[in-house]
């Protein structure tokens with residue numbers, strides 16, 4: 001490495017999003033984040049991942065917080081570092097595909113409220129499902145100078161996913177106008193030497209910066225990051241140590257120390273990182289004591305590597321079998337999962353495709369006949385409603401499950417008419433800010449409950465105004 005030019009590795013810190021989503025079900029409240037923002041901002045991170053994924057749902061549903069308010073507060077406390085979010089393509093942060101006008105408005109409002117980098121992915125890696133969000137980000141960048149469209153590829157294994165596949169799709173992402181690419185290894189399947197090969201190959205096919213997002217689930221992530229960095233990856237995702245490892249990311253301090261004195265030296269101050277870790281350590285202890293953090297997610301889960309399915313999918317499957325008193329069918333279902341995945345065109349296994357494949361595999365085994373019953377999601381995948389899969393789907397399965405039905409080959413969202421004004425009409429009685437319609441669009445019931453709760457709190461606050469001398473707010 002002596003002759004290598006200096007290339008400090010850039011780091012995205014995940015403590016405010018994926019680290020707590022992975023270890024404590026996304027339950028870190030905003031008030032826990034605010035006191036440490038100033039220190040986080042001083043580290044020199046490439047970005048802080050703070051929003052998206054499940055943070056939106058968990059804020060409204062469990063924490064009774066306005067996610068937009070969280071974003072604005074984080075933005076106010078982070079003056080220099082870029083803020084990043086995770087965005088599920090046409091599904092935004094929800095569980096159904098939305099019309100383009102909602103996607104575009106969500107992108108616009110995310111950037112207006114403080115997001116710099118939007119990481120956009122699709123569970124089938126169908127780039128058509130990302131186009132609207134990427135276009136909206138580019139448009140916003142042109143108009144306001146803010147915004148960066150990062151396309152994330154859901155990393156997976158299978159004979160369709162050759163180096164050529166990854167090189168080709170990277171080139172197509174560059175052509176669609178994205179600013180960078182992320183390899184999103186949600187299940188922690190990427191092996192160190194495979195990462196080296198993958199990054200080396202992708203670097204040949206695209207000039208875009210490449211970021212690696214992986215999980216420690218199978219115990220590999222820090223080695224994978226090391227080899228990826230040596231192969232030229234530009235950015236890696238890490239989590240400050242009290243919320244690292246297990247199903248989360250490699251520890252920030254460890255990766256920083258690893259590259260010290262090399263051309264990849266981040267130049268970060270370990271004392272400052274230690275202060276940040278000191279801040280979060282008591283909270284980790286608290287979460288362990290309350291059971292919010294389970295020691296089960298902290299070890300090495302080698303089954304992820306053996307079966308190549310995400311850990312969450314395995315635990316879902318076990319609970320489905322338990323409900324049916326059929327735990328003895330575990331091995332049978334494990335064997336059925338790759339078969340169903342093949343029938344459906346070998347998709348990556350990530351929300352929602354992981355649930356669809358897993359549930360159908362359980363049905364196939366329990367019914368004693370494959371596809372005797374199919375879920376409505378399996379049918380939708382077979383109809384093409386989720387988009388195009390990397391391989392053709394099994395024609396026999398199509399004929400059995402949706403005989404004679406029309407299949408679509410266009411971009412699925414082309415069939416969804418604009419819906420923003422309808423949504424506005426449905427929720428206007430609760431509207432206190434423009435962004436409320438977007439919360440409502442994603443989670444109609446949960447958002448409505450939250451709006452009612454918010455109103456009740458405000459009424460109580462008003463009633464107590466007379467008592468401000470005692471500083472007593474009955475909330």
Ligand SMILES: [Mn+2]
Nearest residue numbers: 018186213215
């Ligand atoms: Mn992740």
